[in-house]
Amino acid sequence: MLGNSSVRAFATRTTRLFRMAAATTSAIALLAATAACGSAASNSSDGTPTVTFMLDWTPNTNHVGLYVAQKLGYFKDAGINVTILPTAQAGAETSVENGVANVGFTTLSNVAAFNAQGADLKFVFDLTQKPVARWCALASRTDIKTPKDLSGKTFVSFGSAEQSAVVKQMIKYAGGTGTFSTATTGTNTFETLTSGKGDFGGFYVTWENVQSELNGPKLHCFVASDWGVPGNPDQLGYAVKASWAKDASHAAALRKFIHAAQRGYDYALKNPDKAADILVDQTPTAQLDSKLARRSMEEISSGHYWTTTDPTAVPGTTDLKQAQAYLDFQFAAGTYTNADGKTAKTAPQASELSTGKYLSATNA
Template structure:
């Protein structure tokens, strides 16, 4: 993952996404991984197969899938998992077009795609706390609060959602909200250190950890501290709503989520062991073992995925946090219909998401 490109990029491209697909270049390709012994299964197989598309190169956001696969949780649940590498079209378009049954995305992305006419349903929420951070290099002593970002250059991937968040933070801090933009390269750290930009978006559980381990040091802000309502960072799984109309698919999804949740719970209780399993299972991603371990330790320690029990993942959408953020983005003009116009009303979290498939 680099500089919040994962997930948030899709908002910027949503207008043409359903017809032309998205341009999400992954940090590196991944080989298809299958939890069954006989390939991906077929129509005659007694055990259903769920195909899952990643949104990015494997990282700790996906650790529950790889742990559950390695430890046999899917087999125990009576379902096979086939992990698909990120497609250039993106996980959302791939799910909409039937290329994958389930895809990793965000609730806000589902709102953007469904505003365009897609038929997606958010069925599992991994993150319960905000993981996005808006950061400048710590060496930039002229940037102390978001107010100081006024007139500065924002390193982004053209996302209207990101821009709305940043402008709100700046205005809340007393700035004008006016910013310049620069397109990020393959690494937002490099774009900032080269002087081509002043600040950018990062995930505290990955790039934040990378910064702590390897530098450069960052000075970061959390959106909710600066006037952005709700939780912007509801990352999880989506399916095509019509796919669920088949009771066999609905049953397979429940089994898949149950086993996957067990994989994430194992990772919370055994962060180092789970990180090592991820590195082993996703060899082609060439994950740094120390970064992966420290990332998982950060997640477990600070409860980004949990609420009451630090060792158990709820997996459910917090609708009270979801709707205020969707309302905020709607007012900012982020969501557009297929004609490029503002929808008649804000996307409704209760229509976009369900907790019915999380046991």
């Protein structure tokens, strides 16, 4: 069985996977308060710009570049102060839209879902270049060999339309009926599976799968893109409010912030153990397992989840072709709805949702 720290880490990261996907069902309520909120832009007493960044969930290796940049002085070198905020109950997307934070960790598909309902978000930095989500059953379930065997089984989820579309497509592609029931997870998808209340759920290869290998029980997982789901469903990165970034001073600070964060991620790829230790040391309240953090960084580095041509450098760019293929798939599945709760009439366009203009530290 997993120890308390292992259970906690499984719970936080697994819950995040489904909370992020649930944006399509919650954005209307979460955006209701935006009109009363302003911008979080500020300067310190010496005039240095301050950028506030909101996490999407408990600190983990997806955020390691931020903590490295903070610890090693990369943000200071760039001429900015950075405040890293724990996630709010409403989520990073709504906090950015409301002006509670300048930048937030999210996914491109979440930006699409929120903007379909009236938000003004822009995806400005894409960390993950390869799919990281996995759809898993316990390895002890010998009756589940391919996604076809998920037909008629119980999916542990929060009822997200996006996740349901992915699972249905995987099952049908493998020759199954595409039908399944759902069970709402409490705090921990993994515990729900081990209790027998569910048959399969969503995990991350760079975190839960690593933890499963360290502590057991083993998981048997499938990658959505291997089973008929087009594009990259897992473009995780940073988003800002588009209107906020139109201000020249904000845009300049954003460029400096992203450039310094990239330095942090690049350092992590070149020094995975040191970066993992920085993450653990800089986030004591998260009580992260140092062995898990190190193994997670090893998995990220060896699996090239953040990189393209250079295995030691994070490009931060969005693969628009991969992004559009996935957005079109979700649109065809009826996932995106407008502020009235009606199905969106047109597919979200990755080229409009995402930009690489802030990846340079200067305007050049």
